[in-house]
Amino acid sequence: MPDDLLDYGWLIGIFAIALILGPLFALRPTSQKRGKVPMPEDWKARLARLPHAACIDDAQRLRWHDDVETFWSRVTVAGCQGFWVNADVRLTIAGYACLLRLNAPKGPPYPQLKTVLVYPQPFLVPQTEPDEYGLVPDEPIEQIGESWSGERVIVSWADVEAALMGDAVNVLVHEFAHQLDDESDDASGAPPWRDADRWAKVMQVEYDTLQRHRRPKVLDAYGKESPEEFFGVVMEAYFQRGADMARHHPALYQLLEATFGLSTEQVTWRTEVLVAP
Numbered sequence: 001m002p003d004d005l006l007d008y009g010w011l012i013g014i015f016a017i018a019l020i021l022g023p024l025f026a027l028r029p030t031s032q033k034r035g036k037v038p039m040p041e042d043w044k045a046r047l048a049r050l051p052h053a054a055c056i057d058d059a060q061r062l063r064w065h066d067d068v069e070t071f072w073s074r075v076t077v078a079g080c081q082g083f084w085v086n087a088d089v090r091l092t093i094a095g096y097a098c099l100l101r102l103n104a105p106k107g108p109p110y111p112q113l114k115t116v117l118v119y120p121q122p123f124l125v126p127q128t129e130p131d132e133y134g135l136v137p138d139e140p141i142e143q144i145g146e147s148w149s150g151e152r153v154i155v156s157w158a159d160v161e162a163a164l165m166g167d168a169v170n171v172l173v174h175e176f177a178h179q180l181d182d183e184s185d186d187a188s189g190a191p192p193w194r195d196a197d198r199w200a201k202v203m204q205v206e207y208d209t210l211q212r213h214r215r216p217k218v219l220d221a222y223g224k225e226s227p228e229e230f231f232g233v234v235m236e237a238y239f240q241r242g243a244d245m246a247r248h249h250p251a252l253y254q255l256l257e258a259t260f261g262l263s264t265e266q267v268t269w270r271t272e273v274l275v276a277p
């Protein structure tokens with residue numbers, strides 16, 4: 001074989017390997033090293049721009065700030081499919097994660113959580129659960145968020161933005177509710193620090209009522225799936241439709257207000273996108 005043909009062979013080989021491996025590397029998150037990203041100087045002012053920052057009092061705000069700082073230093077937030085994670089993205093995620101646990105016993109928030117992955121839009125996930133015929137469908141399903149037991153949360157940023165503008169769905173609240181649920185050894189669909197008797201009583205009544213409703217007004221019908229999903233759905237309604245919940249499900253609203261400490265009946269939604277995906 002002539003020398004120059006051999007050279008071309010190498011080039012073609014390298015090109016072929018790049019073609020095969022390229023997409024794999026492209027799928028890897030554009031990561032930022034844990035604890036290496038400094039907080040911006042005005043991080044408290046930026047947090048205050050989140051719609052639910054007005055739902056807490058001054059004492060809660062001190063706790064919130066402490067927890068957000070710890071979350072920022074411990075948890076890696078990484079963008080996928082080219083999404084760039086800037087300070088507002090990190091603060092929004094840390095902010096909502098920590099708003100959910102203002103009434104939790106003091107300690108590092110979400111101690112088992114390592115990573116939050118952020119996609120610009122809803123993402124496709126291969127199906128793993130068999131259907132009613134026992135077959136796992138080939139088609140991937142579109143998701144806006146996932147929570148992997150105690151270690152990882154995945155969200156679509158477009159859906160986070162929609163929540164900040166008042167959409168009924170709040171993917172951050174839903175997925176971090178699952179993380180809190182995972183910390184509860186003794187129950188499903190509940191945060192660890194609840195008043196267990198009151199929680200079980202009110203949630204059971206509401207869960208049973210939702211099962212009977214064909215078109216529920218405030219709670220998303222997805223909550224019928226399981227106690228775990230019911231908890232996620234209830235938390236979304238508490239954050240996004242607090243006034244409606246207080247009117248149509250007063251016992252539920254009062255339970256959540258007592259457990260989580262936020263008064264969500266009045267929220268000032270954002271009118272502009274925080275970070276363009």
Ligand SMILES: [Zn+2]
Nearest residue numbers: 174178229232
């Ligand atoms: Zn869920």
